[in-house]
Amino acid sequence: MRWVWIITFYNLALIIGATMAVATQAVSSYRLVILTFLAGSLSLLFLSIDVTINVHYAKLSAAGSGLIFQSFAMIFWVLYFGAEEDSLVKRSINGFVIPRTPGTGGATMSNGVAHGAVSPDQHRQQNNSNLTSVVVTPSQDYAYKARALYSYEANPEDSNELGFVKGEVLDIVDNKGKWWQARKQDGTAGIAPSNYLQLI
Known part of the structure; x- marks a missing residue:
């Protein structure tokens, strides 16, 4: 026994x-x-x-x-x-869990589409105060990797923002805060919204 x-x-x-x-x-x-x-x-x-x-x-x-x-x-x-x-x-x-989605804790996913999530423009308005606190420095060490959960279109008026497509793998400097400094595989660097990314 x-x-x-x-x-x-x-x-x-x-x-x-x-x-x-x-x-x-x-x-x-x-x-x-x-x-x-x-x-x-x-x-x-x-x-x-x-x-x-x-x-x-x-x-x-x-x-x-x-x-x-x-x-x-x-x-x-x-x-x-x-x-x-x-x-x-x-x-x-x-599909049975609540994923991290842009701007809301209660959005749901079906067929890769976020329902109840805010648009990138609304997301920018909510996080405008954080944009000035992130400075892109290309010489940083990229210690993490993250996969894009959703596609993100960078704001053309902000040269610091980095656009990416769903499933793309990015290098990340630090995984704290709402905006992460990221680098794409082609070497393009910028800031990306953390709730669009998942560390791998």
Whole structure:
């Protein structure tokens, strides 16, 4: 009976770790590690379920039922961490979460289009006060990379702004604030709205 508790706490730690990886946007960094632990967890779970369900002992049968529910959670995480970014599985799962969208916390996504999000012009008006606080310096070290969640058209009146298309990968100097100093693959540098980008 003691091994059931060990498996339960192992799986609980794994679920917390996977949730933290998603919450901190560190999925790309820990994806393979989490998948490895998930594979071990599922193997232990299936063996344990087989043992506990086939024993005619009320406590073990109840533990087996709990392990079945844990296996559903683990299979969900295997699908999430094992799927590629553009796969149907990943898009379907991400459809149930509230993404970071421009200007609003409650906008939703469907088929790659943000609903309830503000337009780039409204976004500029909301963040006008922050534009003067970001200075583009091409000699900076670009320590991060980010993928564009949406296309962004730079304001032609502001030479510091950087336009980009959805899916484009940008180099980022610092990931703090509403505007990040970014550089495109062709070397063009400027500032970009952070809520249009996701660190990778």
